Amino acid sequence: MSDGEAAIEAAALRLLARREYARAELRSRLVRQNEFVAEVVDTVLAGLEERGYLSDARxxxxxxxxxxxxxxxxxxxxxxxxxxxxxxxxxxxxxxxxxxxxxxxxxxxxxxxxxxxxxxxxxxxxxxxxxxxxxxxxxxxxxxxxxxxxxx
Missing domain, CATH: 1.10.10 (Arc Repressor Mutant, subunit A)
Known part of the structure; x- marks a missing residue:
């Protein structure tokens, strides 16, 4: 995992620790507020979904x-x-x-x-x-x- 991906994951986990997010909402927030690259954010969010940290159903x-x-x-x-x-x-x-x-x-x-x-x-x-x-x-x-x- 690159430094950029680690930073995105850390930011996403900080947000998810406070409350649940829809994938699209979390993606938008990470790209807009933290100015992360959208493609890298998508990759990290896919990994978070696979591990069960991010779920639209939840x-x-x-x-x-x-x-x-x-x-x-x-x-x-x-x-x-x-x-x-x-x-x-x-x-x-x-x-x-x-x-x-x-x-x-x-x-x-x-x-x-x-x-x-x-x-x-x-x-x-x-x-x-x-x-x-x-x-x-x-x-x-x-x-x-x-x-x-x-x-x-």
């Missing part, structure tokens, strides 16, 4: 856990996923139960209290929309019986 799982813990919906997760350069987001969006996550976000924010009127229902819908949930999931989450006050 990155996806870490990103999903992080976003889900913050109550974010599929649209925000997909946007961040595409921005990271980690590839196709269809598999990513098919994994979790987004309806359950929408309900969980509602319960966390508003508790068990049902919306008393249309204005409150709209407020909760806007909350979920801001969290990145699409309209169909918002309607399903708010259509549950437990979210409607008695007599409505």
């Amino acid at each position: 990155y996806r799982e870490a990103k999903m856990r992080s976003r889900a813990a913050r109550g974010q919906g599929p649209m925000l997760v997909a946007r961040d996923w595409r921005a990271s350069g980690a590839g196709d987001d269809r598999e990513l969006l098919a994994e979790p139960d987004w309806l359950a996550r929408a309900r969980q976000a509602l319960h966390k924010r508003f508790g068990e209290q049902a919306p008393g009127d249309a204005k409150e229902w709209a407020r909760r819908a806007r909350f979920l929309q801001g969290r990145g949930f699409p309209a169909d999931l918002i309607r399903k989450a708010l259509a549950e019986e437990e979210f409607f006050a008695d007599g409505d």
